[in-house]
Amino acid sequence: MTRRAFAAFFLLVTLVASCGTLAGSPPPDRAQQGDTASRATPCRGNGDDFPGDVKLARCLTEWFWADRFRQSGETYRPITRFVAYEGNGGPDCGGQPAVPENAFYCPDGHFVAYDAAWLRAMYDQMGDGAVYVVIPHELGHAVQAQLVDDFRYNVERELQADCYAGAALSGLIQARALRAEQGDEEELLVNLEAAGDPTDAWWAPDAHGTPEKRQGYFAQGYNEGVGAC
Numbered sequence: 001m002t003r004r005a006f007a008a009f010f011l012l013v014t015l016v017a018s019c020g021t022l023a024g025s026p027p028p029d030r031a032q033q034g035d036t037a038s039r040a041t042p043c044r045g046n047g048d049d050f051p052g053d054v055k056l057a058r059c060l061t062e063w064f065w066a067d068r069f070r071q072s073g074e075t076y077r078p079i080t081r082f083v084a085y086e087g088n089g090g091p092d093c094g095g096q097p098a099v100p101e102n103a104f105y106c107p108d109g110h111f112v113a114y115d116a117a118w119l120r121a122m123y124d125q126m127g128d129g130a131v132y133v134v135i136p137h138e139l140g141h142a143v144q145a146q147l148v149d150d151f152r153y154n155v156e157r158e159l160q161a162d163c164y165a166g167a168a169l170s171g172l173i174q175a176r177a178l179r180a181e182q183g184d185e186e187e188l189l190v191n192l193e194a195a196g197d198p199t200d201a202w203w204a205p206d207a208h209g210t211p212e213k214r215q216g217y218f219a220q221g222y223n224e225g226v227g228a229c
């Protein structure tokens with residue numbers, strides 16, 4: 001997610017309807033956990049406000065990956081820290097200062113940090129889908145760090161993280177750990193629109209992919225699962 005991309009939201013929001021929809025089971029959620037799910041996952045809370053959604057998105061996504069790793073005979077390594085910051089007050093990552101209005105995974109220390117005021121603003125404007133795109137995307141980078149991570153271009157890494165985010169969300173819905181509410185699908189697509197690059201400079205070191213590509217990779221993971229990423 002980048003600041004530049006966020007500014008594009010206002011232009012892009014009206015395009016969502018033309019960009020197709022996520023097929024399959026209904027997407028996430030206002031993150032209310034079903035009874036089944038509260039027993040099946042270690043995650044507590046209903047996700048009915050911003051702090052609750054942020055906590056739940058992190059917990060459930062990591063639960064999903066721990067389960068996937070276990071199924072493959074591997075052990076998922078949870079992030080060491082989940083840092084909320086504001087403005088310029090974010091943690092360094094390998095000597096690089098955190099920037100405002102961003103969320104990131106830091107391999108040096110294996111942690112995720114997010115500008116809470118920025119994420120909160122997106123949550124208020126676009127709905128809780130913001131949280132369920134941003135957090136699973138960043139945790140997708142934490143997963144990549146534990147798998148093969150030899151991408152030639154940054155955009156490949158970013159789009160795979162989108163795919164992982166989609167796969168995690170649909171996996172959580174299938175596991176009844178998340179329930180979709182009406183409008184959630186649109187929220188997710190809006191958020192991916194907003195997070196896309198304004199141009200298709202896919203070779204750029206900070207490229208994340210165009211809105212269409214980001215939606216496409218997210219939908220691929222969502223519809224076909226982790227194996228499709």
Ligand SMILES: [Zn+2]
Nearest residue numbers: 001137158161
């Ligand atoms: Zn990313």
